[in-house]
Amino acid sequence: MGDSFIIAIDFGTAYSGYAFSITSRDxxxxxxxxxWGQEVGLETPKAPTCILFDEHEEFVSFGYEAKEMYLTKKGHEAREQYFFNCFKMALYGKKITRNLKIKAANGKEMTAMKVFTEALRFLKDDALQYIATNTEGRKFTASDFTWVLTVPAIWDHSAKQFMREAATQAGIVPKGNSDQLVIALEPEAASVFCKRLPSDGFIAENRGEDKLDQSPGTQYIIVDCG
Structure with missing residues (x-):
């Protein structure tokens, strides 16, 4: 296959977003x-990791739109809905099962699998729609891409497997075709990015035009300031 079609989702604790590549491999x-954020007068590389469901547990919105919709609800209306904010770390340190429930802002509970699945489904659909508007009408489906999904390095295997199952249920990859989904550890992804940076302003010693990956033995620290 001569083309490199990749969509990478950064599913963050506070903010989430995605990047994509639709170029030939060479x-x-x-x-x-x-x-994100044009609807609220902002331009940000990620949207808040917020998701809103109605009283019937049906998906309503994600990101800035979910936050705005929930904050403008009156008391009774807000109590009926399910609003989840910064919910990713609800998986950390817990026994992960398909029936695990997490609490919404109003204390009501919903299965974590549904919350994560619908968040990933939104990001998948938004990515495909956004790409279609920038490719002169060429239609892509999820199966045309290799998908990358980031997870914290501190998560155990069960949490990572949970995310893989949620991605499958969201329609990101067909069941049984796990080769199309890459689960990437956040610090490793950051390290790969840093290794491509030019040395100027990044490597203290004078190394000319070398990038980090051309400077063996260089030590560096990556700090997540999220």
Whole structure:
């Protein structure tokens, strides 16, 4: 296959977003990044990791829109709905099962699998729609891409498997075709990015035009300031 079709989702604790590449494998171009927040007068590389469901547990909205909709609800209406904010770390340190429930802002519970699945489904659908508007009408489906999904390094195997199952239920990859989904550890992804940076302003010693991956023995620290 001569083309490199990749969608990478950064599913963050506080903010989430995605980048994509639809180039031939021999092209060296930077991936495209979706910009969020125009509906609230912002331009940010990620959207808040917030999701809103109605009283029947049906998906309503994600990101800035979910936050705005929930905050403008009156008391009774807000109590009826399910609003989840910064819910990713609900998986950390817990026994992960398909029936695990997490609490919404109003204390009501919903199965974590549904919350994570619908969040990933939204990001998948938004990515495919956004790509279609920038490819002169060419239609892509989820199966045209290799998908990358980031997870914290501190998560155990069960939490990572949970995310893989949620991605499958969201329609990101067909069941049984796990080769199309790459689960990437967040610090490893950050390290790969840093290794491509030019040395100027990143490597203290004078190394000319070398990048980090061309400077063996260089030690560096990556700090997540989220």
């Amino acid at each position: 092209e060296e171009t930077d991936p495209f990044l979706k910009v």
